[in-house]
Amino acid sequence: MTVTVGHDLSKTRKTLTAGGQTVHYYSIPAAEAAGLGEFSRLPASLKVVLENMLRFEDGKTVTVDDIRAFSTWGANGGQNPIEIAYRPARVLMQDFTGVPAVVDLAAMRDGIKGLKGSAAKINPLVPVDLVIDHSVMIDEFGHPRAFQMNVDREYERNMERYVFLKWGQKAFNNFRVVPPGTGICHQVNLEYLAQTVWTDTDQNGNLVAYPDTLVGTDSHTTMVNGLAVLGWGVGGIEAEAAMLGQPVSMLIPEVVGFKLTGQMREGTTATDLVLKVVQMLRKHGVVNKFVEFYGEGLDHLPLADRATIANMAPEYGATCGFFPVDEETLRYLHMTGRDEGRIALVEAYAKAQGMWRGPDYDPIYTSTLHLDMGEIVPAISGPKRPQDWLPLTEAKASFAREMQASFKRPMGVEVAVEGQDYKLSSGKVVIASITSCTNTSNPYVMIGAGLVARKARALGLNRKPWVKTSLAPGSQVVSEYLNAAGLQEDLDAVGFNLVGYGCTTCIGNSGPLQPEISKAINEGDLVAAAVLSGNRNFEGRISPDVRANYLASPPLVVAYALAGDMNIDLTTEPLGTSRDGKPVYLRDIWPTNKEIADIVHAVVTREAFQKKYADVFKGDAKWQAVQVTDSETYDWPPTSTYIQNPPYFRGMSPRPGVIRNITGARILALLGDMITTDHISPAGSFKASTPAGKYLTERGVPVSEFNSYGARRGNHEVMMRGTFANIRIRNEMLDGVEGGYTKGPDGQQTSIYDASMAYQALGVPLVIFGGIEYGAGSSRDWAAKGTALLGVKAVIAESFERIHRSNLVGMGVIPFEFTNGDTRKTLGLTGDEVVSIGGLEGDLKPLSLVPCTIRYADGTEKVIQLKCRIDTAIEIEYVQNGGVLHYVLRNLAAA
Structure with a gap:
């Protein structure tokens, strides 16, 4: 395709020859020679952004001042937060x-x-x-x-x-x-x-x-x-x-x-x-x-x-x-x-x-x-967040502390598993999964996992019968080199058979546990554990039956499958017993760095990559058999429960609107710190009793065909019903209640979706309050789309994670941050308040301070200052248009 470039007003375009061809490029040294600033000591990552400015300099979206700002950044010790327009390739x-x-x-x-x-x-x-x-x-x-x-x-x-x-x-x-x-x-x-x-x-x-x-x-x-x-x-x-x-x-x-x-x-x-x-x-x-x-x-x-x-x-x-x-x-x-x-x-x-x-x-x-x-020492992270780092030596003791402090459940409760000769108790590892891009891209840890399996197999060890094991590589090349090394056979022998190529356990696609295991966990109110080689271990993400989730290297995932329990110190206690009755320790089956490196160098080859990526877009016979039409617009199937035409652009006027003050809003949810997009955005499986489940059931979809929220992201009806419906979310408007519940207009407990529909029918705007790092986690668009479709006009929090703040703005929902030390707690919010936010009409500037009036249930009022987290001028235009896509659509229609 043709690359778009600016007008090169600063004359930085040069040529170089490499690999038998001459190419044009936009030279950072040439920008220095032209007197635009000193750039030589900028970090390489920032030079990439600077090159983008040089290439797209047009005097309008990118100006010479934008380029000079990078020199100022260096002179100011690595700070100059001016707004720029960046265009990824x-x-x-x-x-x-x-x-x-x-x-x-x-x-x-x-x-x-x-x-x-x-x-x-x-x-x-x-x-x-x-x-x-x-x-x-x-x-x-x-x-x-x-x-x-x-x-x-x-x-x-x-x-x-x-x-x-x-x-x-x-x-x-x-x-x-x-x-x-x-x-x-x-x-x-x-x-x-x-x-x-x-x-x-x-x-x-x-x-x-x-x-x-x-x-x-x-x-x-x-x-x-x-x-x-x-x-x-x-x-x-x-x-x-x-x-x-x-x-x-x-x-x-x-x-x-x-x-x-x-x-x-x-x-x-x-x-x-x-x-x-x-x-x-x-x-x-x-x-x-x-x-x-x-x-x-x-x-x-x-x-x-x-x-x-x-x-x-x-x-x-x-x-x-x-x-x-x-x-x-x-x-x-x-x-x-x-x-x-x-x-x-x-x-x-x-x-x-x-x-x-x-x-x-x-x-x-x-x-x-x-x-x-x-x-560096061997470590895991958990049981709820990736940053909860634990040296492996402390894993056992930490789980015991978490049982008391976080899960508030006693140790030692045992439940017999129906039809089996074993019992479950809190800490049993019921999922051990080598999964996710983080580690399955890395041949050193994948070969390491295979060698742990090989040594364990040789000694007669196997996974514990209650552990659901899985291997989901990040590409077919992984299978190519595991097979070439003969290690896939060893992984199979201890339960780590190939289950698919894709994101599985790490995104909640772990699939169901065996019914009798799930039943025992729920009957005993046990804290079951998962160990996965992923990057995410937030509450409610991995499996609805699992509360404690730990991130670990692939070799450690295999080790925990063999041990089957977080209540074992892998560094000092045996994982199991060998065929000849001797205890087997982690050190007995752990490969040396040289063993791993020798196999990597032998089987991870250029030819393996070229072979597996030779025809990457072709797909298997099933994909090739999928038949589609040549229509310019999509013929939306009216009965589809997967793909529906969303309501965003229906009845759009040719011109944008204006940003209005928010008056008489009610609180839909009062949320705590580190509310992640896993809490907000629909993900994983859901039950028939949920609003999303009821929607599908009413349309004749059996529970066995619900699939997951992620698979149904193309249907806004399912997704808006699943927004804020995470089974572990806690709305502080309700005492001791987990899940997607709130108070409706009548003051009674109901689902967040049903409350939203009731408020919207009354024409009442809604707001949400949160704590620090609101929206942390994955870049889930539905965390913002669902929020907007639920009638939420503003989210007020102590701080926002970058992506979610931007996404809220992109859907026309305004993020606000508390100032002057105010929080939902210092303000004594209960969820019964009425909220009005002024200062939004007229000439609103990015990052403005605006007044917010909170009227309490007893009729008293308090006025606080909020920082409007519409951060840039273009974001103001997005909100005026009702969202970024509305802005683009109007501009394209007018062009």
Whole structure:
């Protein structure tokens, strides 16, 4: 496709030759020579953003002052938070978040016709790749046919969605779909889609090189930062705007430098390293900031380990976790089958732009941290948050403390399992899953898991019978090298059979536990445990039957499956007994670093990657058999319970409205600290008794066919009923009640959905109150879409996570932050108050302070100041239009 560029007003466009071709590029040294500022000591991650300014400089959306601001950033010690318009090169989506994005594009094609515009105007303007990776569920496990049976079930459940996506692939330009069963979007991106340096032709037919950048509709898009590709997660709303040519409005970020020195010790893994990094960066505070890794320790850190660290940027709260281009970047590009000419260009371009990490790499950072990797010890995180780091030596004692402090349940309660010869008690590991992009991209930990299985098998150990085991690699290449090493057979022998290629347990697609195990857990009110090699372990996410969730390396996942219990100290107590009756300890089955490295070097080859990615968009026979029409607009099936035309654009006027004060609003929910998008956005399974379950039941869908909220993201009726319906959410308006409940207009307890409908019928606006880091977690667009459809006009919190704040604005919901030390607690809120917010009409400026009047149930009033978190001028226009998509649609219709 043709790359769009600005007018090069500062004359920074130059040429370089590499890999047998001459390319044009926008030179940072040339910008310095032109007198625009001093840029040489900017971090490489920020130079990527600066290049974007040079390339798109047009005097309007990007000005020379925007470019000079980067020099000021360096002079000010790494701070100059001015607003800039940033344009990523491409967009990456997975199917859970991608389906509603494509639904919105299809709805916009209908909507633009209502504004007398052409449907053909609605197309992505940048390359978009959607990888179907979130739909496979672990119904079958622990046997050789598990993979095929899960795939068959996936197609049965999701055919409506797959027909729709295949229609989108034909209907829209610049839109590709990677079929089911290929891998996880982030691993496919790392191993195949990403190029580190992107090239396209301009309007004059010249080849232009520029950094590979992207936004993705999944927060773990940051994984590709390990390959020196700047990318981060955004909501589907922001991604759609980027697809449609809108720049990402952002402030020049602070950049935290994280210096790594030393080398990993024997017996430690990349997972142990990243869990420590998460803890340190969460404590430091990096929300809305870039993190860039540097230091001589990178000389000993394989790219797979870098990707593991980059992947978990959302867990440490940063926008990205970037690793500059160096020799290891080039080695990985070669190993994964990238074109040799492209690899030569990456090296030449990085060196020409000052983005190369060599021995003299010494940029300015806003602040720095340091970690000696030689100090890393084996660890896990849990039981509720990724930053809850635990040395493995303390895991057993910590679980006992959590039982008393967090779960408030006694130890020692045992429940017999129906039809089995064992009992369950709190702490039993009922799910052990090697899953998620974080670790399954890393051959060192995957080979390590295989070797643990091999040594355990040789000694006669097996998983405990109550443990649901699963292996869900991030790409088919993983199976290729596990089979080549003979390790898949060993993993199979201890229950870790292949169950699918995709995000499974980590996103709640763990599938049901055996009925008798689920029954015992619930009868005894037990705190069952899950151990997974993922990145997310929030409450209610992994399984409705599991309360304690721990993140661990793949080798430790295998070890915990063998032990079957969190009440065992793996560092001192035996995992089990060998065939000859001797106790087997973790040290007996743990491989050496050399054993792992030798196998990695033998079986992880360039040829393996080239073979598995040779025809990545073709899909299996089932995908090829999916038939679709050639229609320009989608023929919405009226009876579909998966795909429905959303109401956002119905009856739209050609002109935007104005922002109004919020008057007489009632409180829909009063929420605490760290309310994540898992709490807000529908995810995982749901029961027939929920509003979403009732909706499907009324339409003749049996419970066995409910699938998951994620699979039904294309149906707003299901999703709005599931918003704030997490089984572990606690609305402080109600005493001791868990789940999606609140008080309705009559003051009685009811579901949040039913209360919302009742208030909306009365014409009463709604607000939500929260604590710190409201909206932490995944970049779920439905956390904002559902909030808007429930009639919420404002969310008032102590602080917001970056993505969710932006998504609320993108749906026309205004975020506000408390000031002057006010909180929901200091104000004594109970949920019975009436809330009015002024200062929004007229000439509202970004980040304005506005008055909020709270009228209590006894008639007294208090006026407080709120900071309006509409952060930029363009966001004000979005809210005036009712959301970013409405803004884009009106502009396209008028063009």
